[in-house]
Amino acid sequence: MQQAPFHQLPEDRLAPARAFFVQADDGVRLRLAWWQAENQASLGSVLLFPGRTEYVEKYAPIARRLTAEGYDVLGIDWRGQGMSDRLQANPRPGHIREFSDYQRDVIEMVVAAGQLDLPRPWHLLAHSMGGCIGLAAMQDDLPVQSAVFSAPMWGINLRRIRHGVALGVAYLAGRVGRGGFAAPGSGGSATTYVLDESFAANLLTHDVDEWARLVREAATWPDLTIGGASFDWVSKALNECSRLSRLPSPAQPMLVSLGSEERVVSPAAIRDRAARWQGGELLEIPNVRHEVMLEVPALRDLFIEAMLARFEAS
DSSP states (O other): OEEOOOOOOTTOOSOOOEEEEEEOTTSOEEEEEEEOOSSSSOOEEEEEEOOTTOOGGGGHHHHHHHHHHTEEEEEEEOTTSTTSOOSSSSOSSBOOSOTTHHHHHHHHHHHHHHHTTOOSSEEEEEETHHHHHHHHHHHTTOOOSEEEEESOOSSBOOTTSOHHHHHHHHHHHHHTTOTTSBOTTSSOOSSOHHHHSOTTTOSSOSOHHHHHHHHHHHHHOGGGOOOSBBHHHHHHHHHHHHHHHTSOOOSSOEEEEEETTOOSBOHHHHHHHHHTOTTEEEEEETTOOSOGGGSOHHHHHHHHHHHHHHHHHO
């Protein structure tokens, strides 16, 4: 493992994560970040699977909540985003060649967790796209004792566009050599979503302070951000969601949160999976958008308390 940078805003006085680079089996360099528990008697470790467009620094506040409770936290920049290698000459679109390539990243994360001797039991915390990757990893025997999902991408909210139409357009774009180009309406332009959108119209959070933090991070560290998803990413993601929907649920207990104002991922897909998951709990929270971990404090704390209870009960 090679030491890697970890950024902090000037007012952040807390100890930074220890960040390092690892390499996947296909040569892609990945960045991991490790926050250690604040007490000696660790309760275990949390493998943190972020969403699309994200980077490990975004999760520093939730990681510190977990370390204060006694958990180590290991997070990752997925290939194509954050400080991990980008996958095409134009680094701005969020791109993937095959959705299964994310499982290469999971493997390196698990290997690193073993090398770091992270305290067990291990648990999964996965948000949005990370929830799709996490469900697939659990199907492949990810060694976690329980899982908590925040607005997982088990389906994509296409709003007024039919699934088959979106898939067909993305497929045709790939056939004519535009698969790496950003798809219209995919969550950002050549810059990134939080710099393109106003707070009043955003789909992520009601908390103006958290929104301001995201804007400051994107403006201060533009190289960590990405723009809209590529046509290839859209087609691969839709196919992966369909594939996972046909599979049975894992055996581990889980908690999944869904906000009443969710407009990024599919609420129907979340409810369907939760109903088919023995030992699964669906936490539906009023007045929450896509990012419950960035919501106003009372709603954020409701999720965090439920998450800690899930981990402690496993």
